[in-house]
Amino acid sequence: MNVKIVVLLISMQLGHFAMSHETPNLFAQKNELGKCVSSCGDFPIKIGSKLYYIETKLKENWFSAAESCRRWGGYLLNIESATEIELIVSITNSDRFWVSANCLAQNRNFISIATGVAMPYSSWQPGQPDNLAGNEYCVQAAKAGLSDEPCETRLNYVCQANIL
Template sequence: MNESNIITLFVVQIVSICSAIRTNEGAYTKIGSKYYYIEMEKKLMWSTALEKCQILGGHLAHLESEKELAAISEHLDQGKWYWVDITDVKSEGEYVSSTTNRQASFFRWMDGDPNNKNNNEHCVHLIYYKSKFFMNDLACDSTISYICEMD
């Protein structure tokens, strides 16, 4: 392959990558000060949702306040559950953001949670209960909807 062909191939790949990034950005909606992609149809396990968000140029949603949760809640289907970026899979009871690799700082737990039911609930999701969304621990291999966030 000569130098001209290599340069042409390189340019084609760059254009393709830029096009894919633009497409992914188009899937995100600005809610408050952040951009989110809310997947309501495809249900994935937590780890697969994490990978999918990375493919889309983001990460699982990292909620940091009541205000943020309230804003995104307006865009969620009350009948669905949604993965967020919190897990205690490495150490029971120590909830860490997969985005920051630090202890999560914001929680709105449902009454009685987290409870690690059957010693198998290590990933956090949003669930609608008593007219608002709460956080609940759930088995990471459960397949539910998910929320991606792009910085």
């Protein structure tokens, strides 16, 4: 993994630690072979007990992004904390990317495709979700927070897998 990314992640964690009273259990390093849900090579970033793959070149609709993550043995990012999303946003090269939340099963009830329940952490952009186009059923993340988006929009995406 790029040394600059590791230094950035460690610096961000230390900054977060200095600003909070809790001690986050986050660190970044290369994944450990044999302890992955899927092929470790597909998920080169490790933070805590999660492995991540950030797709910054290929843009896909939400359904194709979810399928790509499943093929690799993971799923679209299921955000669990403010620290997690801050770290992921800081190392992506894209302005926006798909995450696991959607309201495809029940209108305006956003759940994670990874767990079948609401994401443990969600920080919506001001005025979101708004269903502005009348067909905004999938969720994308950006530095400003989450927003609903038409699922057919082509965006980058973040996949995650858990360590066994």
